[in-house]
Amino acid sequence: MDSDKKKKINRRTFLKGAASAAITGGVAVTAGCKGKGLLGSSEAFALEFQEYFKKHYRLMTKTERKETVSRLEKLARLRQDITVNIDTTGPSENVLFGYAFNVTRCEGYMECVQACVEENNLDRKSNTQYIRVFEMEHGQMSPDKGDGKYFHMVPKEGHFYMGVQCFHCENPPCVKACPTKATWKEKDGIVVVDYDWCIGCRYCMAACPYWGRRFNWNQPEVPKEEITKEQHYLGNRKRVKGMMEKCTFCIQRSRKGELTACVEACPTGARVFGNLLDPDSEIRFVLENKKVYRLKEDLGTDPKFWYFID
Amino acid sequence: MKKDTTSKGLFSFIKDAILWNLSGSIGYQVYLCLLVCLMLIGVYGYFIQFRLGLSATNMSNIVSWGFYISNFTFLVGVAAAAVMLILPAYVFNDKDLHKVVIIGEVVAVGALVMCMSFVFVDLGRPLQFWHLVPGIGQLNFPSSLLSWDILVLNGYLALNALIPAYIVYCHYKGKEPVGRYYKPFVFISIGWAVAIHMVTAFLYQGLPARPFWNNSLMGPRFLASAFAAGPAIICLVLHVVNSATDYKIDNKIFNKLRIIIVSAAVINLLMLFSEVFKEFYFPTQHSQSAIYLFFGLEGHNSLVPWIWTAISINLLGTVILAFNPFGERQVFLMPALVLLIVGIWIEKGIGLIVPGLVPSPMGEIINYSPSNVELFITVGVLGLGMFVVTMLLKPALIIEKQYEDSHGEHH
Numbered sequence: 001m002d003s004d005k006k007k008k009i010n011r012r013t014f015l016k017g018a019a020s021a022a023i024t025g026g027v028a029v030t031a032g033c034k035g036k037g038l039l040g041s042s043e044a045f046a047l048e049f050q051e052y053f054k055k056h057y058r059l060m061t062k063t064e065r066k067e068t069v070s071r072l073e074k075l076a077r078l079r080q081d082i083t084v085n086i087d088t089t090g091p092s093e094n095v096l097f098g099y100a101f102n103v104t105r106c107e108g109y110m111e112c113v114q115a116c117v118e119e120n121n122l123d124r125k126s127n128t129q130y131i132r133v134f135e136m137e138h139g140q141m142s143p144d145k146g147d148g149k150y151f152h153m154v155p156k157e158g159h160f161y162m163g164v165q166c167f168h169c170e171n172p173p174c175v176k177a178c179p180t181k182a183t184w185k186e187k188d189g190i191v192v193v194d195y196d197w198c199i200g201c202r203y204c205m206a207a208c209p210y211w212g213r214r215f216n217w218n219q220p221e222v223p224k225e226e227i228t229k230e231q232h233y234l235g236n237r238k239r240v241k242g243m244m245e246k247c248t249f250c251i252q253r254s255r256k257g258e259l260t261a262c263v264e265a266c267p268t269g270a271r272v273f274g275n276l277l278d279p280d281s282e283i284r285f286v287l288e289n290k291k292v293y294r295l296k297e298d299l300g301t302d303p304k305f306w307y308f309i310d
Numbered sequence: 311m312k313k314d315t316t317s318k319g320l321f322s323f324i325k326d327a328i329l330w331n332l333s334g335s336i337g338y339q340v341y342l343c344l345l346v347c348l349m350l351i352g353v354y355g356y357f358i359q360f361r362l363g364l365s366a367t368n369m370s371n372i373v374s375w376g377f378y379i380s381n382f383t384f385l386v387g388v389a390a391a392a393v394m395l396i397l398p399a400y401v402f403n404d405k406d407l408h409k410v411v412i413i414g415e416v417v418a419v420g421a422l423v424m425c426m427s428f429v430f431v432d433l434g435r436p437l438q439f440w441h442l443v444p445g446i447g448q449l450n451f452p453s454s455l456l457s458w459d460i461l462v463l464n465g466y467l468a469l470n471a472l473i474p475a476y477i478v479y480c481h482y483k484g485k486e487p488v489g490r491y492y493k494p495f496v497f498i499s500i501g502w503a504v505a506i507h508m509v510t511a512f513l514y515q516g517l518p519a520r521p522f523w524n525n526s527l528m529g530p531r532f533l534a535s536a537f538a539a540g541p542a543i544i545c546l547v548l549h550v551v552n553s554a555t556d557y558k559i560d561n562k563i564f565n566k567l568r569i570i571i572v573s574a575a576v577i578n579l580l581m582l583f584s585e586v587f588k589e590f591y592f593p594t595q596h597s598q599s600a601i602y603l604f605f606g607l608e609g610h611n612s613l614v615p616w617i618w619t620a621i622s623i624n625l626l627g628t629v630i631l632a633f634n635p636f637g638e639r640q641v642f643l644m645p646a647l648v649l650l651i652v653g654i655w656i657e658k659g660i661g662l663i664v665p666g667l668v669p670s671p672m673g674e675i676i677n678y679s680p681s682n683v684e685l686f687i688t689v690g691v692l693g694l695g696m697f698v699v700t701m702l703l704k705p706a707l708i709i710e711k712q713y714e715d716s717h718g719e720h721h
Contacts, residue, residue, distance in 0.1 A: 056448050144670075146673075173519060176453050177454055179442060179457045180442055180447060196438075199434065199439060199442065200364070200434020200435040201432070202432075202434070203456050206375060206514075206519070206666075207519055208519055210519075210671055211670050211671040215364075216363065217363055217364050217367075217371075241363035242434025242435035243434065243435065244434075299518050300518075
């Protein structure tokens, strides 16, 4: 009921904003519309109006990127009354991110799942999760045979655990499928989505052999006090209904040299993340010294996500 | 009436077309009202979906394409099937089929309008559709098969709208259309018809992530089922035209179409058998989807009754059409066509799309059936398609009839 009422009010203010923006005309809108003398909502509307016409992220100049970021930050203040910081840091030279998962160590606590949900502002209403952890019986090696919905004390006798998420393929089928180039692989190997450019056709979802992508079927909801405010344009910033999203190796953290939220949260140290091009990195140590394997190698997708056994 | 033909221009053509469309018997008016009601149901459904997002549907992260894309796939076939009239009429100069080729083209236009509508209502962010438009947007061509599909469908719509429009306009002015103006486009449209359905098949076929779709038979099989179901729908439209207007369709035409339909239906069944053999002779991990479709998996068997119904009525329809009991009287023709159409619609629609997505790549199995909102919107799109066909066909047939009569006087 309450949220219904809120929705209605939002709609009304939106329409009011639309009307007044139409009256003040395109001049104010294109001039950036500081909106001091207007209604607060009409300023937000003007910003949303400009956002609607913005270009694909990769085609924006530096100034255009700055402008859209400042619009988005302003909108967060106006619409949600929060101050967010949206980063646009690009990939660094000589960095290619990779991930390894220690099947022996994982005990299925799912701390990684929770940390990911909180870090990446995932929709609490539909319970969206980028990471799935499967409980597997011994003798299996593919998560599609495991149980992804277990709900009991872990670890369970005679079982082991496997986490899956977007594998950031070097040859990603999703990128090939997207009709608007709204998803692509960055130079540092992270497969990202330009949320605002996505039209929500879900062809990428059909193309992904690892079930790595999530769609916003409803308007996503995150309690205001739980929103992570350090954001990245291609990462954990606000999404709306109809957009595709996915794991970005916590681009807002990894691009600053930090570990992803899932790695940091893992209580057993089963998760390894790092730069594949750095010979001294932990991930390189794992690849060189452990027996590693990847899922569905026969598809030729070349995922940058390895499983290994101690 | 005939004296002012020379002064008739484009303006009076459009005006007459609109007037003819609005005038008609009480039955016709009721029929139009019914179509408007269907469309309003669709608008209502879309209004709900627009507010709630696609959560108003029963689709999910597992079954991420559902009823809309199923219907889209079937209707691309119906659109492509116009070629089965165009080819004999224009290339082999078949006089009988020449008389009805325009009806086939109009059905193709209606089917294409429905195809585009189904894709549009399936979009999560319809207001951003301009991101697809080359020039202002970013079309991922030639990499994405979806971008190919958008191009070929729009091209085919243009061909199938403009060729008949030119011919009918010439006939309206009492002139013979100039062959070299439109014949080249007719030949292009024949190749294009094959292209729209092959590209739509490639949309699924090109996904190694989905073993059920990743099957090199899909393109040819799409064509075979399309050339059965499409002409069958055209036959139904011809039947309606024959009984509701004074544009009479000869029995010979129905017989010719029947032979086309039977040939395609038999090839389709052969290919179906080939697929079923591959899936069940030595079932592998990749046969899970087929098992889900035909027998159900882990208690999830919502598609099982559908697919067996589809195959049964498909077979029954084909057999009736092939042996054609009662010969010239053709009492069984229309019911058999309906059986065949429904069979192919199930098998190529929901029976193809949903098992492609279930089990999910992580092995999860769920049931899917369309929500009320999906049904409302589908009904609306169907109403829109029938409306488009009616609005185009009525004036076209009046003009064709007048032209035929006046030419009869000359000879």
